[in-house]
Amino acid sequence: MKNKEGTIIYVGKAKVLRNRVRSYFTGSHNAKTQALVQEIADFEYIVTASNVEALILECNLIKKYHPRYNVLLKDDKTFPYIKITHEAHPRLEVTRKVYKDKGKYFGPYPNSFAAQQTKKLLDRLYPMRKCRTLPDRVCLYYHLGQCVAPCEYEVEQETYDKMVSEISRFLNGGHHEIKQDLTRKMQEAAEELNFERAKELRDQIIHIDAVMEKQKITTTEAVDRDIFGYAVDKGWMCVQILYMRQGKLIERHASMFPYYGEEYEDFISFVTQYYSDNPALPKEVFLPVETMDSAAAEGNPPVPRVITKEVITALDEATAAEANDAGESDGAALAELDAAKRDVKEALEGWLKVKVHIPRRGLKKNMVDMASDNARVGLEEKFRLIERDEQRSVKAIENLGEWLGMGVIRRIEAFDNSNIQGSDPVSAMVVFTDGKPDRKEYRKFKIRTVQGPDDYETMREVVRRRYERVLKENLPLPDLVVIDGGKGQISAAVDVLENELGLYIPVCGLVKDAKHKTAQLMMGDPAEVVPLPRDSQEFYLLQRIQDEVHRFAITFHRETRAKSMIVSQLDAIPGIGEKRRKALLKHFGSLKKIKEAGLEDFRPLGIGEKLASQIIQSLNGDSADQADASQAQPENQPSGEQEL
Numbered sequence: 140m141k142n143k144e145g146t147i148i149y150v151g152k153a154k155v156l157r158n159r160v161r162s163y164f165t166g167s168h169n170a171k172t173q174a175l176v177q178e179i180a181d182f183e184y185i186v187t188a189s190n191v192e193a194l195i196l197e198c199n200l201i202k203k204y205h206p207r208y209n210v211l212l213k214d215d216k217t218f219p220y221i222k223i224t225h226e227a228h229p230r231l232e233v234t235r236k237v238y239k240d241k242g243k244y245f246g247p248y249p250n251s252f253a254a255q256q257t258k259k260l261l262d263r264l265y266p267m268r269k270c271r272t273l274p275d276r277v278c279l280y281y282h283l284g285q286c287v288a289p290c291e292y293e294v295e296q297e298t299y300d301k302m303v304s305e306i307s308r309f310l311n312g313g314h315h316e317i318k319q320d321l322t323r324k325m326q327e328a329a330e331e332l333n334f335e336r337a338k339e340l341r342d343q344i345i346h347i348d349a350v351m352e353k354q355k356i357t358t359t360e361a362v363d364r365d366i367f368g369y370a371v372d373k374g375w376m377c378v379q380i381l382y383m384r385q386g387k388l389i390e391r392h393a394s395m396f397p398y399y400g401e402e403y404e405d406f407i408s409f410v411t412q413y414y415s416d417n418p419a420l421p422k423e424v425f426l427p428v429e430t431m432d433s434a435a436a437e438g439n440p441p442v443p444r445v446i447t448k449e450v451i452t453a454l455d456e457a458t459a460a461e462a463n464d465a466g467e468s469d470g471a472a473l474a475e476l477d478a479a480k481r482d483v484k485e486a487l488e489g490w491l492k493v494k495v496h497i498p499r500r501g502l503k504k505n506m507v508d509m510a511s512d513n514a515r516v517g518l519e520e521k522f523r524l525i526e527r528d529e530q531r532s533v534k535a536i537e538n539l540g541e542w543l544g545m546g547v548i549r550r551i552e553a554f555d556n557s558n559i560q561g562s563d564p565v566s567a568m569v570v571f572t573d574g575k576p577d578r579k580e581y582r583k584f585k586i587r588t589v590q591g592p593d594d595y596e597t598m599r600e601v602v603r604r605r606y607e608r609v610l611k612e613n614l615p616l617p618d619l620v621v622i623d624g625g626k627g628q629i630s631a632a633v634d635v636l637e638n639e640l641g642l643y644i645p646v647c648g649l650v651k652d653a654k655h656k657t658a659q660l661m662m663g664d665p666a667e668v669v670p671l672p673r674d675s676q677e678f679y680l681l682q683r684i685q686d687e688v689h690r691f692a693i694t695f696h697r698e699t700r701a702k703s704m705i706v707s708q709l710d711a712i713p714g715i716g717e718k719r720r721k722a723l724l725k726h727f728g729s730l731k732k733i734k735e736a737g738l739e740d741f742r743p744l745g746i747g748e749k750l751a752s753q754i755i756q757s758l759n760g761d762s763a764d765q766a767d768a769s770q771a772q773p774e775n776q777p778s779g780e781q782e783l
Contacts, residue, residue: 220234225240231265362383368381377518536549536573553569568601569688594628598628599635
């Protein structure tokens with residue numbers, strides 16, 4: 140589906156195209172689907188030979204065009220994997236990117252901590268190479284017995300093959316056998332009175348128990364499974380994935396996103412995207428059964444949303460005669476639903492080459508129900524938090540207006556300055572509307588007229604520039620201006636607003652304590668402390684505003700300072716003017732890349748070997764001088780810069 144600009148806004152698939160398209164333009168829809176339908180201006184379709192082809196094509200088109208109204212799995216590459224590299228001297232690493240590089244990938248792990256803990260355990264058990272490049276001599280890992288030191292000693296391929304095989308067995312669920320081997324070795328070491336070795340082996344067994352034995356549910360079938368469940372409410376979908384490895388439920392992962400199409404279709408779209416770049420597939424995948432109102436979107440007769448036990452029994456065991464007795468319409472709907480279920484199952488199995496189950500009863504059905512229940516709870520928590528935040532923000536805004544003797548405060552603009560002893564001075568403004576940050580309205584200021592660390596004059600310049608533009612462009616005025624500072628900063632801002640611009644906007648200041656935390660609210664001319672309770676929602680709102688504007692100003696200052704340092708270093712080199720400096724930065728991308736470049740890398744820029752050598756020597760010489768200076772600095776003298 141395309142909009143009037145020809146941009147693809149939705150990709151879907153259907154066995155009966157007429158019914159699927161018609162469903163969008165007939166009947167009632169929620170607000171999100173109506174928004175999709177209003178943008179549709181054109182259709183384009185591709186005929187495929189099978190459900191598998193349609194499934195793969197849909198997934199590829201979504202990943203290629205990122206349609207606005209499709210479910211987009213934005214975190215499909217954030218799941219960590221443990222990788223055994225395919226090198227002469229293999230090593231273990233945790234990675235979030237998967238390449239076709241002949242490496243062995245295990246995962247995905249539900250979070251980085253789980254992957255890192257498992258890798259740390261394997262590093263203790265198996266002395267694989269740790270460093271990315273081989274050093275000149277053995278390192279501490281060799282002396283700890285955690286590396287075979289290929290940098291100094293010849294290591295046979297059989298040694299690596301054995302370690303890779305055992306690590307693969309461990310990560311594929313064979314840690315019980317590894318634990319038994321370690322237990323046997325520990326007992327042998329104890330019998331030989333080698334108690335230090337026995338203690339090391341005992342500690343390794345304890346680590347295995349700590350990392351691998353965390354479980355919530357156990358089944359008698361030691362099979363790797365991913366169990367999916369989903370729930371929808373208020374235009375949002377939550378998908379829960381329960382990771383079951385070797386019959387043990389080890390972790391879960393939740394994804395929440397708005398959906399615009401048919402709920403079950405969008406859920407299956409999520410599943411296909413999740414597995415499209417996943418090289419470590421489980422043995423089995425469990426999916427929830429499609430609810431009957433989803434099937435009705437394809438033109439089937441409407442039936443009750445909830446699949447009852449009686450319906451499941453009828454679907455599984457009823458004969459054709461019993462179906463006729465129960466009613467031809469319900470029987471037809473059940474048959475259509477069963478056919479749709481088989482289509483999804485066969486398509487996913489044909490593509491993923493793993494067993495896909497859509498269970499209807501027993502323990503497996505309970506697992507899927509548990510995933511769906513978790514998804515439902517996740518959505519409820521999300522909406523409850525949103526509602527609570529809304530109430531807090533509204534209440535805080537109302538109460539703040541009462542404390543300051545004002546009416547309703549809707550728009551707040553806050554300012555903060557940042558410099559280091561007057562160098563690279565900048566300022567920043569953030570906007571909060573109805574108690575929430577409005578990031579599109581944030582603004583940055585490079586100070587033009589103030590020399591040195593003069594916070595009052597800096598505040599004057601920024602307030603003047605901001606509200607001159609507001610008046611000139613007829614922009615909305617804030618209900619309250621918040622200044623990061625005390626009496627001096629407040630007085631400077633009020634003076635500019637009232638005496639120069641003729642604006643009478645309330646101005647308040649936030650004063651920090653010795654620990655750089657928000658301590659007091661001041662307002663008036665002359666400014667006085669407003670006795671706002673520090674445990675109130677109003678104070679918490681002001682604290683968030685001050686933290687946000689400080690973060691924004693500091694980030695902008697660091698960016699500005701980094702650019703000025705690069706410019707000054709390059710400008711100090713004879714033969715480098717503004718034109719060449721810009722060309723160097725555009726070609727190499729950063730100062731670090733220029734330092735690491737070879738002489739031949741400068742030729743495309745028309746820079747000869749002599750000047751190239753001078754550039755490299757100057758930049759690397761500067762870094763060496765800085766290192767020497769920092770080492771020569773007295774121990775009691777602080778080396779860092781103080782932010783003012």
